[in-house]
Amino acid sequence: MTDPRPHHYRFVHRELARQVLEFGPRVATPAPDGGSLLPVVTRIWDDLGRTLPPEERLPAHGLDCRHLSVDGHPMLLVTLPTPVGATEAHFAAAVHPRGSKTVRYVTLEHAFSPFDGSPGTVLGEWTAESHLNHGQGPSPVAELFAASVVGLVTPKKRSFWRR
Template sequence: MARSHPYNFTHVLLPQLAWRRPLSVRRELSDPYLAKELLHYVWDKAAENLPLADRVAPRGLRLSWHEVAGRVAALLHLPAPQATMEAHFSALIYEEEDEPAETEAEEKRPRYFTLEATLGLSGPAGTPTVVGEWAGDVHRHLGRGPAGGQPNTADAFLEILAAVLGPLPDTTVPFMRVVRF
């Protein structure tokens, strides 16, 4: 069973914040100083009502930016999971829009994915994982993930997300030529 502190951070507070204020959160995460402050603030909020014994240090909590299938991805490196449903990583995937949004209400919500520890024996190859996606209150598993706890786990997770997202749709208007007979 997942520890409440990391679970609250990864599965409740972070996605809610990113969806409620997509433009502001993306802007804050883009600034290294603000990103660190925001992530540690949310981490502390996730433990706010928990006894001291249930709180987990944010060791390893950090953010890196990537391009995944033509989209911007904020990859969160999380403290090492100790139980199922705790995540190794989570990712906010931002779709680029033709017109920049002027207000939070117009901003498209990012997609939110997790790479979670699952039941199974750890071995030299790593720990078993599953890729999940949150969409509002719905959490669905998308299949097995790469072995957790390995140097290439983050890259393998991003590769899986690229396959899930697929290529960007072609939005160019095809050229049409009128031919008269």
């Protein structure tokens, strides 16, 4: 198992999480002009790097983002540079669940099995108060992650049984 690299970890779990939770649903909704948030996300990555010792800085290669709507839920999907260490993330999503006044920040984190060390993923979420572990995540494919995010934020319908 490899420890997370400080630049990657702090970007996903601190800086981007803080920005998403501070700016709320506006982050998940595309700008009226259709502009990309990639320059902003890259600037956050680079600004964080400047606070780290040179040997801990990482290039932004692989960093990307795009707005999408999945089942009516607006989402900013951020693709991260390839994760190496445990808890580094493949993806992060700022999702504005339909009918909600708040945004949720969900991550697909790189993980290793405690039993045999094999790689896998964990679906995580940051709130203003804490980090939540939602268990095993999907393969690190953008569409699978986006579908998992929607499944997580969509209220479950209760079944009603009559006898």
